[in-house]
Amino acid sequence: MAKELNLNKLMLVTLAILMLSIGWPNHGYIAALEEEAHIEWSRILEGNHPLYKSVSGYAATATSDGGYVAVGDKYCETPDENCSYVVKLNSSGEILWEREMLYYDYDYEENTAFTVIETSDGSILVGGEIRDGSYGRPRFVPYVFRLSADGELLWQKYYPRMPYYQQSASNIQETSNGDFVITGGGWNEYSPSPAYLLKIDANGDELWSKTYPIGYSGMFSNIILTSDDGVIVAGSRTLEEYDRVALPYLLKINRNGEVVWQKTAETDSVTSTIVSSDDGNYILTRYNPSTQAYYLQKINEAGDILWNKSLNSSAMDEIESIIRTQPVDEGYVLFVQNKPSSIENGKSRYQIILLDENAVPTKKYQFGDLDLGLGKNGVTTYDQGLLVTGTVRINTGQGYRNEMHLLKISIPNEGPSNPELARLEFQQPELKLSVGQSAATVVNAVYSDASVTDVTYSSIYDSLDPSIASVDAFGNITGNSPGTTWIKAAYEGLETRIAVNVTDAKAPGRFYLDSEEYSLSIGTELDVAAYYVNDSGLPSKVTQDAVFSMDDPSIATIDEYGNIRGIRPGITHITATYNGATYRASVWVVRPYVYHQ
Incomplete structure (x- = not known):
């Protein structure tokens, strides 16, 4: 069921997208002219179940006919359980067709859709997860189905061969010959859960499936097809069973699933x-x-x-x-x-x-309303704008339900101006460091129209005395020994420099959480503890004074006291702030174990 979004209810969902007329004061950036972006249409979709009307939106894609397909899940009227939901809209936001996905294998199998693409022949391919009870204890495995452009089911299949307790298909890439490479999250309770790839043909038949045990556990969170029908994947991994630190890495994998190159020494996610x-x-x-x-x-x-x-x-x-x-x-x-x-x-x-x-x-x-939850698959681009698909959690007075929100946003097509480069400058005239301390700098290019461009990563750096302070290719300066020196930056023929004073002063205090990774089940809660270590090395608990936020509250929420609550399966991150210091930690939400007699 669809209803028009009330643009007057600004506190519910802010859909009027306004240009910031004041620009960015005090930093020399060009002030943007006041301008109103055009919201072509907006929709709220709610379920048709007599009691449970929740619908969640997780992904969308533009289609070659100028329309859009969005996917998520809802509570089905028959068989009265959760099912994947697909909706096709035209360019004006009118619903052309809707589809609930029902899968029976001895019994009905609960399923959810996490991603969607239009294939080269104009059909729709959807990936997600489905409950598999064939091994006794229920688990969730990758689930993929294909629909025609008119919404007719061509096939649906799930892939239970890999030994994961929970595994999903949340990223799909089509190859040049019409096959598909699939990846997503994978998790086990008491054994390693390496990242995986699954390749299927146009009929959904498995061609191969492989795992990549680089470390104890891992997952591929981003994937893109390469010109040779291989893929480049970005993911994260832990090295030991109880590691709380997830390390980023990059892989190139060929069309047969073999690793071509890997970058496992990455630090930046x-x-x-x-x-x-x-x-x-x-x-x-x-x-x-x-x-x-x-x-x-x-x-x-x-x-x-x-x-x-x-x-x-x-x-x-x-x-x-x-x-x-x-x-x-x-x-x-x-x-x-x-x-x-x-x-x-x-x-x-x-x-x-x-x-x-x-x-x-x-x-x-x-x-965007404060209660609007979006993921990376929920934003799709077209020539002049974006289609946004997300979930808003509504308090009905008798409980909560989810609503799928769809917004089509137009962006004006205006190219940037090309003023002349006037001078180069560090954002701060001097820098004070202690021995062993590192700090990032910002180098700005100032143009003839007073606009400023951050060229930190495009500049070339040099230190007058590297024994006192050294600088890397990204402008990060490290104090090596007491003294004063200069760091020089060069960009497009211009130069600037910054004075660096290095002392033996003690390092500042440290702020951190009691874990770098938290894991909990849907519907359960977990408390977070925040600590601060002062200059003398004495720790103190500062949870009550820290400020917490969650990247994706549709996966997990966190209150002002640091209590996390699992909402749906997925991975998100906490940000904690205390006295200007910030700490981030990952949160994994999994489905609870359900015992069936």
């Missing part, structure tokens, strides 16, 4: 979808936990880094996480979630940021 660039290379959005900064990275098919472009400008301070990055003409579009502090100051939960080719913000659009 890939936070958004991997996308193709116009020149046949690949754009990654990465996060550096040491500097707490995002940046864009271009790599080629061999995994070589071609460039890095920093997103760590003062204009990006509101970003909590980047959900999706998409190249466009002469730049990029970021779909991001705002920090809790920005939301508290009256900002919306999400924003769309337009970047020029140097990754400098040129325009920003705010939108």
